[in-house]
Amino acid sequence: MSTSEFTLLNNSAIMDAVTRQHYPAGTLYVVATPIGNIADISLRALHVLSLADAIACEDTRNTAQLLGRYGLNKPLIAAHQHNEREAAEKIRTRLQAGERIALVSDAGTPGISDPGARIVDLLSQSGIPVTPLPGASAAISALSASGLLHDHFYFIGFLPVKNSQRETALRSLTQIPATLIFYEAPHRITDTLKTMAEVFGHSRTVVLAREISKLFEEIHRCPLQEALIWVQADAHREKGEYVILVDAAPELAADDTEARRVLGILLEACSVKQAAALAAQLTGMKKNTLYQLALSMREEKEED
Numbered sequence: 001m002s003t004s005e006f007t008l009l010n011n012s013a014i015m016d017a018v019t020r021q022h023y024p025a026g027t028l029y030v031v032a033t034p035i036g037n038i039a040d041i042s043l044r045a046l047h048v049l050s051l052a053d054a055i056a057c058e059d060t061r062n063t064a065q066l067l068g069r070y071g072l073n074k075p076l077i078a079a080h081q082h083n084e085r086e087a088a089e090k091i092r093t094r095l096q097a098g099e100r101i102a103l104v105s106d107a108g109t110p111g112i113s114d115p116g117a118r119i120v121d122l123l124s125q126s127g128i129p130v131t132p133l134p135g136a137s138a139a140i141s142a143l144s145a146s147g148l149l150h151d152h153f154y155f156i157g158f159l160p161v162k163n164s165q166r167e168t169a170l171r172s173l174t175q176i177p178a179t180l181i182f183y184e185a186p187h188r189i190t191d192t193l194k195t196m197a198e199v200f201g202h203s204r205t206v207v208l209a210r211e212i213s214k215l216f217e218e219i220h221r222c223p224l225q226e227a228l229i230w231v232q233a234d235a236h237r238e239k240g241e242y243v244i245l246v247d248a249a250p251e252l253a254a255d256d257t258e259a260r261r262v263l264g265i266l267l268e269a270c271s272v273k274q275a276a277a278l279a280a281q282l283t284g285m286k287k288n289t290l291y292q293l294a295l296s297m298r299e300e301k302e303e304d
Contacts, residue, residue: 018043023051023131026095028123029102030116032109032135036213038069045133046070053099056091058106058115079103081115088122095128109137113157113183139181142209142243145219150248152178159184159192166192170199175292180246186239189231196246197224201288205247211240250289259283263294272298 021044023029029048034040049055049072056079057063063076079087091101103110103119110116120130139155154176159166173180184192196206202225210218218237220230224246231237262282266275276291283290 014043018047023048023100024129025098025100027100027129027131028091028095028120029100030110030120030130030132031102031104032133032137033066033104033107034213035107035136035138035141036211036217038066040136040213041070042133042135045135046072048100048133049074049102051100052102054094055102055104056087056119057104058110062106063104077101079115079119084115084118085122088119091119092123092126092128095123107136109135112137112139112155136213138183138209138212138241138243141212142207142219142245143179143181145209146179146207146245147221148179148205148207148245148247150177150179152248153181154178155181157181157183161188163191163195167195167199170195171288171291174200174288175249178248180248182244182246184242184244186241189238189242190228192244193224193228193231196244197227199288200224200246201286207245209243209245210237212243214240216240250286259285259290259293260297263290263297267294267298267301 029052031045031048032042033045049067049070052074054075054077055063055067056077058080060076060078067074077087077090079091091103095101103116105111105114105116108114111120124130143153154173156169156173159169159182182192193206202223204224205221206224206227207219207221208227208230210216210220212219216236220227222230259279262279263275266278270278272291272294275294276287279285279290279294280287
């Protein structure tokens with residue numbers, strides 16, 4: 001069998017697998033679209049988009065352009081974060097009439113830091129079947145290339161815009177025993193990395209994944225103290241969307257009674273932040289680890 005015959009045979013088998021799958025009417029199909037390279041779309045996704053009576057999308061202009069690149073032209077329903085409830089009602093009416101509707105976002109998987117989750121929730125509550133079509137996700141793509149070894153990950157998405165709120169959000173995550181996954185816009189990347197280094201500590205490992213699957217994709221792994229230097233070394237690195245992965249927190253030993261003893265004394269006269277700083281000097285433990293322990297001890301005392 002020649003190479004060309006083998007390729008044709010396999011293409012036929014793949015397309016048979018696509019078309020033999022059952023795609024019932026009256027169903028919402030949640031379809032992942034490329035996050036960069038337009039070739040990163042599944043054959044099933046293209047087939048369902050071609051079957052759909054209409055496509056609900058975050059931005060009709062962006063989706064029209066994307067469909068045009070695949071040779072598709074479909075009626076579009078605007079379904080963005082400001083009109084999800086109204087869009088859900090419109091979609092439900094059409095699905096109950098027996099149509100197939102595909103739901104997409106501008107890029108990636110709908111509902112993952114993108115509009116769509118509320119629509120799926122409202123339709124599911126109405127008994128409408130929902131079928132996902134797996135595909136591109138910036139978070140999972142970055143995680144797969146990170147080399148971070150922890151078995152668990154915790155997806156946060158975008159942090160608050162205001163500096164004080166961002167710091168508070170990060171401090172609440174310092175002791176999570178899982179790889180932390182964030183999304184960040186290019187104009188906030190330097191501020192976010194500065195705050196991360198202050199909150200998580202300079203030695204914690206970070207992976208910066210920029211422009212995944214696009215022409216200028218970069219993935220860089222380093223200690224947090226070096227992350228800002230890397231970004232600022234090239235002006236282009238302050239452009240493009242980022243996925244930031246922070247290594248899991250080292251777990252505090254359950255029997256670390258000395259840290260609790262020291263913090264217990266200090267918390268009688270100091271704030272949580274001051275107690276953590278002084279305890280770090282006395283015990284040699286990391287200040288951020290002690291801060292979280294002190295915070296939980298203060299909360300336990302208030303509950304009592």
